[in-house]
Amino acid sequence: MLAGFAALVGGCTDRQDAPSETPSTATANPVDTPVDPLAAMRWEVRSAKASPEAATTLIAGAEGVWSCGSCHGAEGEGTQQIPALAGLSAGYIAKQLSDFATGQRKNASMHYVARRLSEAEMAALGRFYAELPHDSPAGASLGGNIDRGRELALEGDWRVSAPACYSCHGSSGWGVGPTFPAIAGQQPVYLYQQLTAFASGQRNNDPENFMHDVARVLSDADRRAVADFLASRPPRQEKRSSAAGDHPRSARASQAHQTNQAHQTNQASQANRANGATRQTGTEE
Ligand code: HEC
Ligand code: HEC
Numbered sequence: 001m002l003a004g005f006a007a008l009v010g011g012c013t014d015r016q017d018a019p020s021e022t023p024s025t026a027t028a029n030p031v032d033t034p035v036d037p038l039a040a041m042r043w044e045v046r047s048a049k050a051s052p053e054a055a056t057t058l059i060a061g062a063e064g065v066w067s068c069g070s071c072h073g074a075e076g077e078g079t080q081q082i083p084a085l086a087g088l089s090a091g092y093i094a095k096q097l098s099d100f101a102t103g104q105r106k107n108a109s110m111h112y113v114a115r116r117l118s119e120a121e122m123a124a125l126g127r128f129y130a131e132l133p134h135d136s137p138a139g140a141s142l143g144g145n146i147d148r149g150r151e152l153a154l155e156g157d158w159r160v161s162a163p164a165c166y167s168c169h170g171s172s173g174w175g176v177g178p179t180f181p182a183i184a185g186q187q188p189v190y191l192y193q194q195l196t197a198f199a200s201g202q203r204n205n206d207p208e209n210f211m212h213d214v215a216r217v218l219s220d221a222d223r224r225a226v227a228d229f230l231a232s233r234p235p236r237q238e239k240r241s242s243a244a245g246d247h248p249r250s251a252r253a254s255q256a257h258q259t260n261q262a263h264q265t266n267q268a269s270q271a272n273r274a275n276g277a278t279r280q281t282g283t284e285e
Helices: 002-011 015-021 039-049 052-060 068-072 090-102 108-114 119-131 146-154 188-200 207-215 220-232 251-281
Strands: none
Touching (some): 052 068, 090 108
């Protein structure tokens, strides 16, 4: 574990490197890249054995380290195109970190962060954020039609072959096991961008390409509608794990958040502009 921390500290001194570090992952993979359908389950088992304390240093960051909290927020709440992590399942989180590291899921900032993590650290980070309470919904911000969003989430729309989101993501959008992530209460800009990325094939790290088939039949207005509806729904309240005692939230996480916020927001928006450009080159629908 210490070796992993040292690598993270030693290798992360210059954040300006990130976008240019990943030229080979900037283009979309073929949509038929096989994805292990049990990957999130395997990570869940691993995370259950990991210690959430082992993730605290990574989350708070140290001199020269990209702290998770500096982008994802001190409470794991996310903002704009940066997702909330609090309350997602451990296996889902760890699988995403692994996918960012290998380039199966493409994002310059997260590739740069994740490729420095050991598997044990990914598992510990998953457990840490899974046990962090997600207190309030992000709220709608895209001007989407909430009634239409509710219809898509609860019932789907057979006229366009859209299945109900909740048929996979759970009857409140709180996720099902480690494979189907919670989407209720998530950041609306992030939700909208992921739907667009799934539709174009820019994101294709889900088993069976489920999300490509779902997202490609939705119009832009439908993506905004469902993203806004989901963002306005309450996030999952109950804790994911019965681990006793206080969650090892670090005071240093909020410190790092305050001091790095301006810098990181700038970094994140740069990275996202790069991603946006990539996505636009994909064939949509
Ligand atoms: C420079 C900003 C930045 C830092 C630092 C950062 N992230 Fe991220 N993270 C992002 C962005 C932006 C995304 C959305 C990527 C996309 O659009 O696909 C993301 C996505 C994720 C996701 C996917 C969540 C989901 O709902 O699918 C996970 C998990 C994650 N980050 C974990 C972490 C962890 C753990 C750390 C610290 C070790 C970390 N991140 C550090 C910016 C950052
Ligand atoms: C057939 C099952 C299925 C249906 C129906 C479905 N999803 Fe998904 N969705 C998935 C799976 C599986 C993933 C996890 C992808 C991964 O492993 O990276 C996912 C991931 C997502 C993500 C990414 C979450 C994150 O944190 O990054 C979003 C957003 C999403 N789905 C939205 C929707 C919406 C909106 C609908 C309805 C219009 C919907 N899904 C319907 C299976 C489904």
